[in-house]
Amino acid sequence: MRPDLSQETKDLLRRAVHVVRAASPADVAPSTAREYRRVADRIFARRRPDGSFPPLEQLTDSRAYYAQLRSAWSRHAHGELVEAISALRPPVPDADVRERLSRVRLWLAQAEAYPISRASDPLTERPGDRAPSRLTQRLASEGSRAAESRSKRRFLASLPHDWLDVLWGAAVAADHRHLDAIAVLICTGARPVEVGAGVLVERDGAGGLAFSIPGAKVGEIEGQPWRRLRVAAGQGAAAHLSRLTAGGPVLVTGPAPATLSTAIADLAGWRWSRRVSAYDIRHQRAADARNAFPGDVAACARWLGHAADTTLRYYGRLPRRAGCAGPVPLGAEAPRPVRRHLTAKRPELVAELG
Numbered sequence: 001m002r003p004d005l006s007q008e009t010k011d012l013l014r015r016a017v018h019v020v021r022a023a024s025p026a027d028v029a030p031s032t033a034r035e036y037r038r039v040a041d042r043i044f045a046r047r048r049p050d051g052s053f054p055p056l057e058q059l060t061d062s063r064a065y066y067a068q069l070r071s072a073w074s075r076h077a078h079g080e081l082v083e084a085i086s087a088l089r090p091p092v093p094d095a096d097v098r099e100r101l102s103r104v105r106l107w108l109a110q111a112e113a114y115p116i117s118r119a120s121d122p123l124t125e126r127p128g129d130r131a132p133s134r135l136t137q138r139l140a141s142e143g144s145r146a147a148e149s150r151s152k153r154r155f156l157a158s159l160p161h162d163w164l165d166v167l168w169g170a171a172v173a174a175d176h177r178h179l180d181a182i183a184v185l186i187c188t189g190a191r192p193v194e195v196g197a198g199v200l201v202e203r204d205g206a207g208g209l210a211f212s213i214p215g216a217k218v219g220e221i222e223g224q225p226w227r228r229l230r231v232a233a234g235q236g237a238a239a240h241l242s243r244l245t246a247g248g249p250v251l252v253t254g255p256a257p258a259t260l261s262t263a264i265a266d267l268a269g270w271r272w273s274r275r276v277s278a279y280d281i282r283h284q285r286a287a288d289a290r291n292a293f294p295g296d297v298a299a300c301a302r303w304l305g306h307a308a309d310t311t312l313r314y315y316g317r318l319p320r321r322a323g324c325a326g327p328v329p330l331g332a333e334a335p336r337p338v339r340r341h342l343t344a345k346r347p348e349l350v351a352e353l354g
Helices: 007-022 030-044 062-086 094-113 134-141 154-156 163-173 179-188 190-197 238-246 257-268 276-293 297-304 310-314 345-351
Strands: 200-204 208-213 226-232 251-252 329-333
Touching: 007 062, 007 094, 030 062, 062 094, 062 257, 134 190, 163 179, 163 238, 163 257, 163 276, 163 345, 179 190, 179 200, 179 208, 179 226, 179 238, 179 251, 179 276, 190 200, 190 208, 190 257, 200 238, 208 238, 226 297, 238 251, 257 276, 276 297, 276 329, 297 310
Parallel strands: none
Antiparallel strands: 200 208, 200 251, 208 226, 226 329
């Protein structure tokens, strides 16, 4: 007969069960789950000779990447803890009890260090990293408070007109390893997954640049299978790609979407009221297309890779006098005609876009 468990072991198991029951992980998309698994595997590969793991904050200086490490590792640790507890269910050979308890201790330590619920950590809040915006300062002086918003459309209006140039300057100064992909993103506003699939960049013969982009989010009638965008090759990111294509067309491929978005966030830092993402660039270029093609809703939809004009309402817009923050759009071609729905349902929105 197996001897009774010691009080220390009972306390260990109670703590482990409590941690598992307290965790409430939200469901994630299959692609996110696969990315979390890859990240967790990279952390596991850093395991020390004594079996412990280094603190996550020692693995990166990037705030955005740390958040990804933490999310992936906390889920992994809680999953391993559940399996470790399940492995102690009888019958368990006496020779295996010690090893299985050690596994519980290992993953309990990690699960307690990185709970799934949001908790304070050394990189989450750093006073002084983020200067309050003018609006926040004014509301504070009046005793009011602005509600937190993650709206990209609203955020776009708070950015300086040259924010894409500032972002590009930071990428050049850092000699970023994904410089070409970032340039394509700034010029076109393509989705990160489209840049990752590969964008063919070439000179258009009229002093501009042409981008052949494979479509994403394409269905039987949804989305454009491909599109060809043309921009003016003046300075900044467009001038960089113009030099790159001096010898002929170049296929620019980017990293995984999450990696590209992290790179954008790291380059921007806390220069503005919140962190920017690759999709903030997409919203900016959508606004640029509106101003470059006034009244041409179909051209704006083709620029974004859409086959209908209804989704334009979700993208940012700026006053026409603001012009274009990025390289000036010259044209957009796509194989599918753009379905028009706004004229019948929202005539006032058509007038606004025009």
